[in-house]
Amino acid sequence: MPDAVRRSLPLCGGLALAALLAVEVRALNWAEVSMAIGAIEGWRWVAALAATLVSFAAIGQYDVVAHRHYRTEMPERAARRAGMASIAVGQTTGFGPFVGAALRWRLMPDIGRTTLIRVTGFVTVTFFAVWGLLTLTLAAPVLFGLPALALLTFPLGAAGLAAVLFLFPQLTLFGHRIDLPSLPALTRLTGLAATDLVFAGLALWLLLPPEAAPALSLLIAAFALSLGLGMIGGTPGGVGPFELALVTVLPAAALPDLAAALIAFRLVYYAVPCLAGAGYALLAKPCRRRPVVIYPAPSCGPRAELAIAAQSDSRALNAGPARAAAIRTPQSLTLFLGAARGTLSPLLPELVAAARSENRTPVLYKLSARDAAHLRRLGWSVAVFAVDAMIDPRRFSLQGPDSRQLRRYLRKAEHGEVSVGRILTPDWEEMTAIHGAWEDLNGSERGVTMGRFCPLYLRDKPMFGAWHRGRLIAFISCVAGPRGWSLDLMRHEAAVPQGTMHALVHAMIVEAGHHQMQEVSLAALPHPGLPDWLRNRADSAGLARFKQAFAPRWKPLYMAAPSLPQLVLGAADIRRAILQPAPITRSTEEIWELDALFERVPGAQLDSQPDPAPVPLQRAG
Incomplete structure (x- = not known):
């Protein structure tokens, strides 16, 4: 199937559903709809706007997680606002990813178009992944009248998705490596998506008359299903798929009241945020990337093993005079071997902040007994795992x-x-x-x-x-x-x-x-x-x-993390990374240097090769 045809299928389906909606709209009594809109109390409009604001605050955090994932070093406030504006305009006008990428490029040109496309793709794909998880495991049981089943389906679904991301943290497509979200990122995205759907559904529920409104849990479940179908359809604002899905799953609601609530919801949740987002994108000054210097991990410290960090994706942690090496693995940012210089205490806040800025879990690995005792006093979870x-x-x-x-x-x-x-x-x-x-x-x-x-x-x-x-x-x-x-x-x-x-x-x-x-x-x-x-x-x-x-x-060696779940995740992540290490990446200069090391010099001999007679082993060296 040609790529253009495959890409246009969702839009064609959405337009077909919009045509079906037009048939339903012609059957409406617009006088009753107008009266229903006028009957919505003022406090309900205000409460719906407040719920919309909370929903979009959660939406903006999707971009924050994406920027952390790609380590763009953009200020979180700017990333959040750009995300809110991009999604507000994109979901209303249709073709959300394309519109969102263009607005993000207008607001954050410093990080380049390629990175912004990746951020937009991250936000889009992860939203649909988490939406699918929440809809299939939480909304579907509610819609089928089996809400208690969600207590089983959601943990199983979340565990399955987490297992896939843990076991396959990277994918390779067309020769390009794609880093998938970490489990801390997945946890945060799931919470943000749930907040988004709950408060968006609440905004719609507030705009329905009390006598026509179904139970809040049922409406939120129906809204979650309808929203996703509307976004997949690709029509402006999801018009067509969204309304038809909502009418189908809420047949008990009076049609004029539901139509009035949907129109009011379109104004509150789509029109107002779209105008505000477009105004912000046009008037705001482009945000510049903050200058952040990432220093290489120290290669020398009290313990000789510190030099091994150079072979991994590593960086330095600095807190005043204190310095340490931190190693990145898919789920964790690990402070390796304690402090290379200074004491451990000032490095702990820096480790937690750095891990959070990369969607990773903060972990300390191969600690001495003295450092482990200090962390226990601070309330960290500590466990002995090795002996040296x-x-x-x-x-x-x-x-x-x-x-x-x-x-x-x-x-x-x-x-x-x-x-x-x-x-x-x-x-x-x-x-x-x-x-x-x-x-x-x-x-x-x-x-x-x-x-x-x-x-x-x-x-x-x-x-x-x-x-x-x-x-x-x-x-x-x-x-x-x-x-x-x-x-x-x-x-x-x-x-x-x-x-x-x-x-x-x-x-x-x-x-x-x-x-x-x-x-x-x-x-x-x-x-x-x-x-x-x-x-x-x-x-x-x-x-x-x-x-x-x-x-x-x-000599016993310890590892530590702020909490027991983080300690378990960090231990499993480090173990997996040790058993299945990522390829060593080299720059062009390093590859040239490596080639030079392998050049053969005719007649060269190993200076260290001993005489043919064996050296007495007790005096070797």
Whole structure:
């Protein structure tokens, strides 16, 4: 079917319904209709106008949510007013999305036509999605005389829609990625749409004579159905589909009284807002985007792991002298690892405000016990979720019963002719091949708070390699901080001698001790108290045995959010983002730099490759 034909079908249907309405209109006794209009008391007109104002205040907030979604940095007051004006004129004149986009462009030219089209599309599509949810799960049971059924249908419908948005936060259409609304945005949009429909229906109910007015709940349900059908029809003001649907679902109302109420409603809810919106769009000065500077996330702080934030969609949070890294995931804005500078307290209001400005949930992740206790005192919901394996490299020793297992693995690596050392001049093609073999064996790498293989990311990180008879077979990397190092990537071929990875981590610990580092983190494991469905039990057990060989000190890590539902959503969101990380996006300059790193220089050798004779593992590094 041609695109033009498909687009015109709703309008043709609306015009056909408008023609049917014209037949009904000719049968009306206009003298009775005129008397019914004159009989509407003055206070009802005023109350209907007040209800209309509340409805349009909710309508304007749709645009605020859309601007937050696209992070346009437009003032919320300007976005709300532009939304109210655009929808008021668009719904009255017909072709609402086109008229709305034009008026938004007149009022907010700074953010560009493409973004304004996206904002208009966001408002239109999300309204119809939420309207469908409310109509099918709340209005339909009321219209069918089963209002109690809504107690079941609405939670099920809302949960289903939320599940879809959570599991599929992005869609790809024609090669373009589309970010769907977050669950906080969906919650807010649902509340706004419900407010809009309730007060718009209330305005109509107030204009009906009491003796002809049905129950308010029934009228609001009928209005919700009629409004959507009128908007789908695409006729100016929804004329035709709206009236016919309302007359059909409210057959008990006297036709002259209902016609009078509809005419009065057209004046109050369509004509007055349309004139006000058009006047505002013509006379208001275009709003300019406020200058907002978003700083990159800090890469250095008390904990070495902070550098990992650079691989995610991250930003800095600043509050006076305090600074922290915040990571964006589809549902959350997560303050990562506590304060990078200063204290945590002044950063909390900034985190909440920043999350709200992006339709996300504020979360804090991988907190120390001290920060967790502080947040509990402030009333935040806090939960322990992981344990970090910590080692003091200055006191690390292979002596004693706690290191018996590690000594055994190191001997196995030495007998397998494995030598280890620092990688100073990486052979990226060779390391990429090892990474590919590791993914074939273990599946796709994880992300967000776990480092990912990328030469641009690894080029300034300490790396250690393991060679078997002069050929690189495995490597590890770590991130460095002022106090110490944190283990990051571990990659190896499909088959390596036993003890190879133990030898690499041991080499990292030994070198950290030579540099007088205060701590080495072997990275976190899920807390033993977590339920099995939150962790892969087999993987966790294997990693725990590996790290326990180094006799670490286990340090609990916490996460927090303002409320328990937000904590649950944040935890689920972070877990999903770790297991299914978004692709790493690169600028053109970064791609050129990445290509340069892979250029082969004839005759080049790895400076760090040891002699063919194995290096004694106890002195590796």
